[in-house]
Amino acid sequence: MVEGQMPHALPAAPQLPPWVRHPRSAIGWIALGAGLVIAATVALVLGMALVVIALVAWLVRGAIWLLAWAWGWIWFAVTRLRSRPYPFVLHPPVYRRARSTVLNDSFLSTLPRLVGTTARVAGFLLVPLALSASVAGLVVPSLRARPYLAVFSLPALERKLIGLGRRRGYFEDGHDVAVVDYDEFLATHFPQRADFLTWWRDQDASRRFAPKARHWSHPTHFGTLELGPFPDVLGLPGLAAAAMRRTEIRGLRELLISQGEIDDMGDPDLDDRAECAVIRIVSRTGRDGIRRWIVQMPSTRSWHPRSGQAPNDITADIVALSLQQTTLTRAVCQAMRMAGVQKQDRVLAAGFSLGGMVAGQLAECAREHEFTVSHLITAGSPIGRDRIDPAIRVLSIEHILDSVPRMEGRQNPVWSGTAPDAPEWVTVKAGPPLPHGYRIASTHYSPSYAETAGSIEDDPPDERVRRYLHGEAYCDGALEFFGPGQTLRDYAATRVGADHPRAAVPVYLHATVEHGVTRGTLRTTLRRVPGVIAVDIYQSRTGFPTTIVWNADVLVRSLRPWFADVERTVVYRGLLSLLKRRRAVGIQLRLQAKQSPGVLWQATVQRMEDGRWREWVDVSFATAAAEAEYLPVLLPHGWTSRINYYPPDAFE
Structure with a gap:
């Protein structure tokens, strides 16, 4: 409503007036007793049904455990024929941890072959379904999509899927x-x-960053609200x-x-x-x-x-x-x-x-x-x-x-x-x-x-x-x-x-609030380290939607103090706390200095199956002069890519 304008006369919203509660009548007591009897009977029947379901679930769980136990030993025996153990070094599946490793080894080794086999035969198995959709499309317009008959290959089936999806607002790739x-x-x-x-x-700019615009950030949803300077320009x-x-x-x-x-x-x-x-x-x-x-x-x-x-x-x-x-x-x-x-x-x-x-x-x-x-x-x-x-x-x-x-x-x-x-x-x-x-x-x-x-x-x-x-x-x-x-x-x-960005995944199943608090605390802590200019901690999806890497990007004034005064294992210890809250693939720490923008140092840390920590350090140099100056400082052994292993308790 514009300031100074009188509100329009509108009807009031529906509501109930206050009233005083009266004692329950005889009919009310009879209804309450009947309700309790019916509720007790229903609860007894449901309880017996739940007992039966629990018994069946226990039997099914036992059967699954027995099959998993047998399959674990079979897979372990088969993998003994491998010339090289991969993806894991397997031990006899006597205990739970060893059995879990064997089963996961079989899952990771079998799934790609299953996907490839399914893709090869999908053109034959799904043809009847695609042709049925084409026939049904004669009556149901929402099932009309090209191709109608030429659906005998995997790409043709995917084109059929795209056509059906577009009728419902999906897979609209557009053109322009x-x-x-x-x-x-x-x-x-x-x-x-x-x-x-x-x-x-x-490189000739002032030592401290100063925004050009006074407001620097003015969200449109605040309309004409007068805003002051941005409170934390580097945050x-x-x-x-x-x-x-x-x-x-x-x-x-x-x-x-x-x-x-x-x-x-x-x-x-x-x-x-x-x-x-x-x-x-x-x-x-x-x-x-x-x-x-x-x-x-x-x-x-x-x-x-x-x-x-x-x-x-x-x-x-x-x-x-x-x-x-x-x-x-x-x-x-x-x-x-x-x-x-x-x-x-x-x-x-x-x-x-x-x-x-x-x-x-x-x-x-x-x-x-x-x-x-x-x-x-x-x-x-x-x-x-x-x-x-x-x-x-x-x-x-x-x-x-x-x-x-x-x-x-x-x-x-x-x-x-x-x-x-x-x-x-x-x-x-x-x-x-x-x-x-x-x-x-x-x-x-x-x-x-x-x-x-x-x-x-x-x-x-x-x-x-x-x-x-x-x-x-x-x-x-x-x-x-x-x-x-x-x-x-x-x-x-x-x-x-398309004027709006889409989320990386349609549904978030993890505790985003907890991650946000942890990430914010770590970000604030790193910004307090002397010489740090700006810090970003965020999730990077580098493959599947569940392939999460926690990235920590840190801009500093000089790289030398970070390899002389700052112990990076301490930084790792804080960042690795994110892995406990989110089943991520690993963490990645990247450093770049304003004094040497042509040098980018990064390290990826992951926990291996045997409990050890694996660190992959990589340094990129934009010029030969930068490499000659900083390689002895960042990697004394003279490599631009190096792999280190740490014991399981290195960052505790």
């Missing part, structure tokens, strides 16, 4: 897409983060996460570490909703004068069944599996045109999970858009059905326990090119160590793929891999795209017509 520079996207939608990012990048979520962006990608390992960065950048305010899809494009001119580009696509950021603002969601996954072009693919092509990719330039397309599927689609349609994709690198992506040009050299990295690459029911082709015109498709399988908990979420995990990529780069397992990376006289190696002299730009893509 808006692509802008990521910094421009921040300046428009998140001006506070853009303001801080400008100060962080300016806004997303400042540290926005600043930690690498400027170069120097190899396969950093390529997949970069994957986690662009996935998290799609949520600038860290509210666990996807505001945009971030596409990273890196250019470099080689010694031969040829301009080369790395185009990296994001993975799935939202698992909500209704499509939202960001085009990298579960809708894009299903559309890509149905072999239809996604909105994200069109966004990538638009971003490449904005970046200035020319027909004569060479392009390396890369991505993890959904990003790999979109990279495969880019490889298919590159000629149509006058791009020259010469190399394709995917990690954990089902692209075996893609019709990729044989002239494109492909490297697929797959973990043997990862179910996602098997979802299309077809193995990747094996092309071993040893001539200039021969096709080449190399698939590298690996089995990374799994953290404590044995959850299937741990098998589809981008930091784990980054570690695998680093080992492939350092020690190629095969001559074909070495040829793919380093090249031959008749072909370029993929490593030609990496190296000094790179220019990196990020682009934000959003669906046109």
Whole structure:
């Protein structure tokens, strides 16, 4: 109501007047007694039924325990034939812990094969159901969806599912897409983060950050309410996460570490909703004068069944599996045109999970858009059905326990090119160590793929891999795209017509209040450490929706005190308390200093099956000068990637 305006005369809301309670009458006492008799009878019957149900449940539980006990011994005997124990070192399943390990070993080893088998036979098993829906659609309009008859393959069934879902508001991938520079996207939608990012990048800026605007943040839902200055300009979520962006990608390992960065950048305010899809494009001119580009696509950021603002969601996954072009693919092509990719330039397309599927689609349609994709690198992506040009050299990295690459029911082709015109498709399988908990979420995990990529780069397992990376006289190696002299730009893509971001998952089943209190306390504590500028602690989903990594991003003034005065095991001890409240895969601590923005230090800590803690330390340097100055300080042994193990009680 506008000030000074008289309220309209409206009828009062319904209500009951007060009254005095009177004693119960004789009829009331009779009704009460009858009710008690009926209630007692019903309670007795329900109690007897519950006893029967409990007895049946006890018998079923006993039967399940007996089957699990027998299966545990069978699986243990079968695994004794393995040349190498994986994923776990098994002991005789005499005790509960050993039996649990054996059963989880069988589950993780069997599930990918079951997924692959199901995908292969789904085209036959579900055809009658799809045809029945087509027949029913003659009468029920809500069941009408293409294709009507050609439903004899898995992609066709997925297209049928998409059509049925769209009649109910699901899987609306759209068509038009808006692509802008990521910094421009921040300046428009998140001006506070853009303001801080400008100060962080300016080495000549004042020592203390001062917002440009007086109010800095003025929520629209407060209308014309007069607000004062922002009370804590460095306490806004997303400042540290926005600043930690690498400027170069120097190899396969950093390529997949970069994957986690662009996935998290799609949520600038860290509210666990996807505001945009971030596409990273890196250019470099080689010694031969040829301009080369790395185009990296994001993975799935939202698992909500209704499509939202960001085009990298579960809708894009299903559309890509149905072999239809996604909105994200069109966004990538638009971003490449904005970046200035020319027909004569060479392009390396890369991505993890959904990003790999979109990279495969880019490889298919590159000629149509006058791009020259010469190399394709995917990690954990089902692209075996893609019709990729044989002239494109492909490297697929797959973990043997990862179910996602098997979802299309077809193995990747094996092309071993040893001539200039021969096709080449190399698939590298690996089995990374799994953290404590044995959850299937741990098998589809981008930091784990980054570690695998680093080992492939350092020690190629095969001559074909070495040829793919380093090249031959008749072909370029993929490593030609990496190296000094790179220019990196990020682009934000959003669906046109979708004005609201979707949550990362449709339903939250964990205690968000407890996590919020714990996370807030840790964040406040780290900000009190001398030299700390900004801190962000947030959940990073790096694969499946349940693949949670707790990220702690810390911006400091100088890195040296953190490796001389601050004991990082103390920081780990606080962050690991989040793992007890949330069954996460691990924690990741990232450090970057304003005095040395070209150096990014990060460590991932996970608890292994035997109780030990595993720390993977990785350091990225933007320039050779930064590496020469800080490598002796950060990693005295001279490695840019190192793995350490700690005893189970190291952080207690």
